[in-house]
Amino acid sequence: MTKGAKLRLVALLAVTGALYLWDLGASGYANQFYAAAAQAGGASWKAFFFGASDAAGAITVDKPPAALWPMGLSVRLFGLGPWAILVPEALMGVAAVGVLYASVRRYFGEAAGLQAGAAFALTPVAALMFRFDNPDALLCLLMVCAVACVLRALEAGRTGWLLLAGLCFGLGFLTKTLQAWLILPPLALLYAVCAPVRPLRRAGQLLLAGLVTVVSGGWWVTVVELWPADSRPYIGGSQHNSFLELTFGYNGLGRLNGNETGSVGGGGGPGGGGRWGETGILRLFGTDMGGQIAWLLPAAFALLLAGLLLTRRAGRTDIRRAAFLAWGGALLMTFAVFSFMSGIFHQYYNVALAPYVAALTGMGSVLLWRRRAFAPLAAVVTGTAAWAYVLLGRTPQWLPWLKWAVLLGGVAAGCALLLVRRGRVRGSGRDGAPARGAVAVAVALSTGSALAAPLAYTLNTVRTPHGGSIVTAGPAVEGAGRFGGGGGGGGMRAAGRGGERFAGPGGAPPGPGGKGPRGDRGSGGFGGPGGPSGPGGSGGPGGAEGYGRPGGGAMGGLLGGQRVGAAAAAAVKKDAASYTWAAAAVGSQNAAAYQLAAQVPVMAVGGFNGSDPSPRLRQFEACVAAGKVHYFIASGGAERRGGPGGGARGSSVSAEIAAWVEARFTKVAVGGATLYDLTRPVRK
Numbered sequence: 059m060t061k062g063a064k065l066r067l068v069a070l071l072a073v074t075g076a077l078y079l080w081d082l083g084a085s086g087y088a089n090q091f092y093a094a095a096a097q098a099g100g101a102s103w104k105a106f107f108f109g110a111s112d113a114a115g116a117i118t119v120d121k122p123p124a125a126l127w128p129m130g131l132s133v134r135l136f137g138l139g140p141w142a143i144l145v146p147e148a149l150m151g152v153a154a155v156g157v158l159y160a161s162v163r164r165y166f167g168e169a170a171g172l173q174a175g176a177a178f179a180l181t182p183v184a185a186l187m188f189r190f191d192n193p194d195a196l197l198c199l200l201m202v203c204a205v206a207c208v209l210r211a212l213e214a215g216r217t218g219w220l221l222l223a224g225l226c227f228g229l230g231f232l233t234k235t236l237q238a239w240l241i242l243p244p245l246a247l248l249y250a251v252c253a254p255v256r257p258l259r260r261a262g263q264l265l266l267a268g269l270v271t272v273v274s275g276g277w278w279v280t281v282v283e284l285w286p287a288d289s290r291p292y293i294g295g296s297q298h299n300s301f302l303e304l305t306f307g308y309n310g311l312g313r314l315n316g317n318e319t320g321s322v323g324g325g326g327g328p329g330g331g332g333r334w335g336e337t338g339i340l341r342l343f344g345t346d347m348g349g350q351i352a353w354l355l356p357a358a359f360a361l362l363l364a365g366l367l368l369t370r371r372a373g374r375t376d377i378r379r380a381a382f383l384a385w386g387g388a389l390l391m392t393f394a395v396f397s398f399m400s401g402i403f404h405q406y407y408n409v410a411l412a413p414y415v416a417a418l419t420g421m422g423s424v425l426l427w428r429r430r431a432f433a434p435l436a437a438v439v440t441g442t443a444a445w446a447y448v449l450l451g452r453t454p455q456w457l458p459w460l461k462w463a464v465l466l467g468g469v470a471a472g473c474a475l476l477l478v479r480r481g482r483v484r485g486s487g488r489d490g491a492p493a494r495g496a497v498a499v500a501v502a503l504s505t506g507s508a509l510a511a512p513l514a515y516t517l518n519t520v521r522t523p524h525g526g527s528i529v530t531a532g533p534a535v536e537g538a539g540r541f542g543g544g545g546g547g548g549g550m551r552a553a554g555r556g557g558e559r560f561a562g563p564g565g566a567p568p569g570p571g572g573k574g575p576r577g578d579r580g581s582g583g584f585g586g587p588g589g590p591s592g593p594g595g596s597g598g599p600g601g602a603e604g605y606g607r608p609g610g611g612a613m614g615g616l617l618g619g620q621r622v623g624a625a626a627a628a629a630v631k632k633d634a635a636s637y638t639w640a641a642a643a644v645g646s647q648n649a650a651a652y653q654l655a656a657q658v659p660v661m662a663v664g665g666f667n668g669s670d671p672s673p674r675l676r677q678f679e680a681c682v683a684a685g686k687v688h689y690f691i692a693s694g695g696a697e698r699r700g701g702p703g704g705g706a707r708g709s710s711v712s713a714e715i716a717a718w719v720e721a722r723f724t725k726v727a728v729g730g731a732t733l734y735d736l737t738r739p740v741r742k
Contacts, residue, residue, distance in 0.1 A: 443468020
């Protein structure tokens with residue numbers, strides 16, 4: 059690598075780092091659900107290992123713990139705070155961009171690597187998730203590494219690189235279970251067909267890599283399944299305290315067919331509408347999905363086809379064709395599953411597609427340029443600009459001039475590319491100067507028109523704090539619905555500059571300008587269009603403020619948690635050392651808000667949705683009788699419904715516990731919150 063190339067790589071990574079780290083603390087703890095688990099891991103090694111929601115180990119999050127481990131270690135090293143939680147995620151984004159650049163550059167040159175890296179970094183949903191504390195950031199990095207390792211293995215049939223790919227898939231499983239294995243089948247098939255070694259050796263290498271995948275992903279599962287259930291946290295998201303049930307049910311087949319016991323609602327079914335939107339081939343191009351990922355998606359499909367056509371006569375082991383098949387296979391497999399899955403599906407899941415789209419656009423555009431296929435390249439560039447015009451038209455009040463600038467830029471870029479083609483054919487200019495000038499103009503216009511719109515969306519995303527369980531990138535989109543899927547999902551974001559001065563998520567101090575969390579602009583928080591755009595109203599009993607619409611937070615606080623005032627946090631923290639859990643609350647988000655504010659263990663009754671059968675009523679009664687729990691926190695009435703909005707399918711133990719508490723213990727109003735003192739029975 060030349061000195062100039064090194065400088066350009068450093069510039070790419072530096073800009074990516076600045077973009078992902080800028081004003082990072084403004085989002086507070088972002089998703090309090092995972093932030094609280096990181097706080098617990100920073101306080102207890104047992105909670106760290108199992109991925110428990112609290113340091114006392116009542117219940118785990120509804121994912122395996124690998125994504126929590128970097129955050130938990132960061133909290134141990136630097137103390138609890140938004141930056142300690144979110145900086146590891148941003149660094150994962152920088153690393154992912156670097157790995158993608160290196161892999162694409164190796165086979166298609168520096169220009170392709172820079173284009174792929176820039177397109178990846180500027181994908182709006184990538185900028186969102188690498189500034190957020192969901193597992194998707196680590197999963198995305200691991201999948202980029204997995205594809206890069208498979209390609210290195212394909213160069214000369216190297217076993218070591220294939221084993222590293224297996225390790226990435228295993229760690230990916232410990233990050234987000236079966237989603238990590240979506241792209242494993244096409245990559246395994248690619249190696250089985252195209253590796254430059256004998257068939258029997260290929261089979262042996264794949265079996266060995268499969269063994270590494272199973273061991274690196276299965277060791278933790280084995281420990282959890284063999285560990286006595288009564289001495290470890292309950293497995294959140296399951297109905298029978300089983301990680302295997304969680305893997306193949308709620309987080310597995312349930313995501314495909316919509317039959318997720320304990321979920322907040324069903325999916326759309328084939329072609330149907332549901333809480334997660336309509337399924338189908340156009341799902342990711344829809345109203346509230348398109349702006350997250352689809353800017354370069356049509357171009358990626360077109361360039362994948364072009365790349366395969368241009369390399370169709372290459373030998374079986376040709377590495378450049380293998381690169382198109384690897385990144386393209388990963389894109390097609392993930393796209394197909396996301397388009398037709400009927401279960402829980404959120405807009406931010408699309409970050410998984412971002413590196414595949416970016417790699418194909420970088421490789422395909424450079425290959426077309428080198429093969430002098432300027433007419434097809436002009437069509438792709440112009441079509442990309444036209445599609446950006448359509449996507450920008452969905453936010454007519456936001457930068458209305460941008461769609462016209464992008465469209466005109468794309469048309470100009472297409473014309474410039476055709477002029478380059480004409481110059482190449484006729485040899486304009488004895489010294490080639492006119493051709494070089496046309497080249498510079500064509501490259502600048504093509505790059506600018508392709509990336510201007512996603513760049514604008516990304517900058518909007520970076521400047522806007524986000525919080526809660528469901529978040530979206532970019533400005534609010536007209537016609538977006540409530541949850542996600544094709545046509546639904548406003549997401550949740552925090553207030554912009556000059557927002558209400560109030561404690562941020564989980565009691566974190568507001569960022570500069572007094573940023574406080576609120577619902578999506580113009581979408582009524584978690585509701586549909588036309589709702590209030592300011593901070594959420596007072597909650598249910600006790601008036602605890604929540605995210606989004608009135609009622610104690612989004613869906614009773616179960617998706618967005620509550621805002622915790624200083625007085626309520628102090629009350630929960632007082633004498634906390636005398637109890638195993640300072641408090642208990644229905645739903646992990648509600649519990650997390652108090653846990654982060656007071657930095658003491660808070661039991662999440664019913665897990666994330668309030669629909670897990672943990673603890674049972676008799677178990678909770680025993681904990682109270684033994685003096686292990688101090689307070690029970692009212693959370694807008696969701697506990698009475700047995701789940702969010704009454705729509706969760708699963709156990710109703712949280713409703714039973716709430717009713718038992720309300721009938722037997724003294725209600726205390728503290729700083730706008732309603733607590734039940736479990737050490738003070740009601741006198742009869």
